[in-house]
Amino acid sequence: xxxxxxxxxxxxxxLPNRVVMAPMTRVRATADGRxxxxxxxxxxxxxxxxxxxxEGVQPNRIGQSNPGTPGLVTPEQVxxxxxxxxxxxxxxxxxFAQIMHGGRVSHPDTTGLQPVGPSxxxxxxxxxxPNGPRPAPVPRALATAEIPEQARSYADxxxxxxxxxxxxxxxxxxxxxxxxxxxxxxxxxxxxAYGATIAGRIRFxxxxxxxxxDAIGARxxxxxxxxxxxxxxxxxxxxxxxxxxxxxELSRFDLAYIHLEATTDTDTLLExxxxxxxxxIVNPAFPMGPQRTDRSSADHWLDLGxxxxxxxxxxxxxxxxxxxxxxxxxxxxxxxxTWYQGGDTGYLDYPAYRHAA
Ligand SMILES: Cc1cc2nc3c(=O)[nH]c(=O)nc-3n(C[C@H](O)[C@H](O)[C@H](O)COP(=O)(O)O)c2cc1C
Numbered sequence: 123x124x125x126x127x128x129x130x131x132x133x134x135x136x137l138p139n140r141v142v143m144a145p146m147t148r149v150r151a152t153a154d155g156r157x158x159x160x161x162x163x164x165x166x167x168x169x170x171x172x173x174x175x176x177e178g179v180q181p182n183r184i185g186q187s188n189p190g191t192p193g194l195v196t197p198e199q200v201x202x203x204x205x206x207x208x209x210x211x212x213x214x215x216x217x218f219a220q221i222m223h224g225g226r227v228s229h230p231d232t233t234g235l236q237p238v239g240p241s242x243x244x245x246x247x248x249x250x251x252p253n254g255p256r257p258a259p260v261p262r263a264l265a266t267a268e269i270p271e272q273a274r275s276y277a278d279x280x281x282x283x284x285x286x287x288x289x290x291x292x293x294x295x296x297x298x299x300x301x302x303x304x305x306x307x308x309x310x311x312x313x314x315a316y317g318a319t320i321a322g323r324i325r326f327x328x329x330x331x332x333x334x335x336d337a338i339g340a341r342x343x344x345x346x347x348x349x350x351x352x353x354x355x356x357x358x359x360x361x362x363x364x365x366x367x368x369x370x371e372l373s374r375f376d377l378a379y380i381h382l383e384a385t386t387d388t389d390t391l392l393e394x395x396x397x398x399x400x401x402x403i404v405n406p407a408f409p410m411g412p413q414r415t416d417r418s419s420a421d422h423w424l425d426l427g428x429x430x431x432x433x434x435x436x437x438x439x440x441x442x443x444x445x446x447x448x449x450x451x452x453x454x455x456x457x458x459x460t461w462y463q464g465g466d467t468g469y470l471d472y473p474a475y476r477h478a479a
Contacts, residue, residue, distance in 0.1 A: 123424065125421075125424070126139060126141050126417075126448075127447075130401075130429060130430060132401055133341035133342065133378045135173070137216065138170075138214075139170075139171075139444055140429065140430045140431060141420075141431060141444045141447065142171060142172055142175060142431065142432040143174040143175060143432065143434075143437045144175060144415075145176060145178060145220040145434075146435075146437070146438065147177045147178050148164070149189065149190030149250075150464055150465070150469060151191060152202075153189070153190075155191065156193075156198055157192050157199070157202040157205075157206045158202070160466055160470060161192070161206055162205045162206040163470055164470055165206055165209060167470070169210050169213035169214055170214070170215065170442060171443070171444060172430065173218065174215060175217075175220050175292050175346075175381070176217060176218065176220050177191065177192070177220065178220050178221075178222025178294055178299075179191070179192050179193060179220060179221055180192075180194075180195065180223065180279075181195065181223055181279035182195055182223070182275045182278075182279075183195065183233050183234075184235045184237065185222070185223035185228070185272075185300065187222065187227050187228050187249070188224075188232065188249075188462075189232050189250060190464065191222075194221070194280075199282075200286045201286075203283075203286035203287065203288070204287055217288055218288060218289055218290045218291055218342075219280075219283040221280060221291050222294035223275060223276070224299050226243070226258065226259075226300075227249055227299055228249065228259075228261075229249050229250075229251045229258070230259065231252055231253055232250070232251050232252060236262050237259060238261050238268075238272070239261035239262075239303050239309060240263065240303050240304050240306075240309060240311070240317060241263045241309060241310055242260055242261060242263045243261070244258045245258035245354040245356070246258070246355030266314045266315070269316055269326060269329075272326075273333050276293050277333035277336065278337070279291070280334045280342075280343070290341070290342030290343060290344065290378055291342065292346055293327075293331060293345040295330075295346055296346040296347050296385075296409075297351060297353045297354070297409055298351070299354075301326060301327045301345075302353070304325070304327060305323050305356075305368070306323070307323070307358055307359040307360070320360060320364050320367050321367065324368040324371060327368060328368070331372060331377070335377070340375040340376045340377050343375070343377055344378045344380065344381055346382075346383070347365065349364075350386035351383065351385035351409065362390050365394050366397045369394060379400065381403040382394065382403070383407075383409065384404060384406045385409075391404075392426065395426070401429050402428050403428065404423040404426075404428035405432040405433075406423050407419065407434070409434075414435045415431070415432070415434065417450075420447075435456045436456075438472070439472045440472065441473075441474055442474040442475055445474075445475065446475055451475045454472065456468075456472075
């Protein structure tokens, strides 16, 4: 059986282990979406991961979900990412950028723009704004002719990401953001080619991937999916059929990977594994759920056919997570109060384990 500490060849990247740092929004960018020296230090501290997937990065202004998230839109944002990707590489690591378009999970107080989505259906719950949490607004339904431009925004950001030194990009197709809204049967009430049927619901995801593959190549392009998660009220009917159809379409490309969250039953996930025989990252935990990914859930999914395992919260509080897992050292619990607090507390001050002399 493969272990977390075996090497893995991911596209052109030789990963020294199979531990992936999951994407985590930490809202510590500047107000105009530039990465900071603290962000470079944070990712550099975690460079022993086989692969780092960055926090969600907006591909355009309207796609910004939270205040304090970074972008890959302006030349200044590209320049600000350079020290981050350099710091990871100098420390021996590899990093993909997660391209995250919030769609309806956004707010005019954050972007100055009415959010867009497949249909004029608001997300459930409150979204972050500079003025605190606010109910998710009603998005403007994209006209059919506008949709290709939003799909291309992922590709444009991917191109800038490569310019900024990222080794590749992961499209955020999970957790109820724009791609997930198109996949959803409750957020997507369209009757045109981008909705109504399973072929319609997967079209936006496929077009976004195809545009990105055209821009930077399939071996540098991955996508994250969360079958059946229903986050932000983006419910999905026909989960097995929907995702089997999507993976069949994505199998046309020689993608770097599919990053699957274990958000539906194991039987369905194993069927999806059969529908996708390329590189598979599994995140064994439900987002923000009570169970954090740990060594035993990781080994379980390696056993079930995952190639790589992503850990989220454990990486917040254990920068040397790979070494702690390997040497069976204690795993420190993260402090949820500092997730989105800003500043370096709860960000740069979790130390590596120190062996007693
Ligand atoms: C603070 C925080 C921010 C997150 N931000 C993102 C994000 O930007 N993109 C994403 O795909 N998932 C995001 N997630 C979900 C994680 O990637 C991961 O799926 C989740 O935490 C469950 O895995 P874990 O138990 O290993 O933490 C976030 C999770 C946390 C705790």
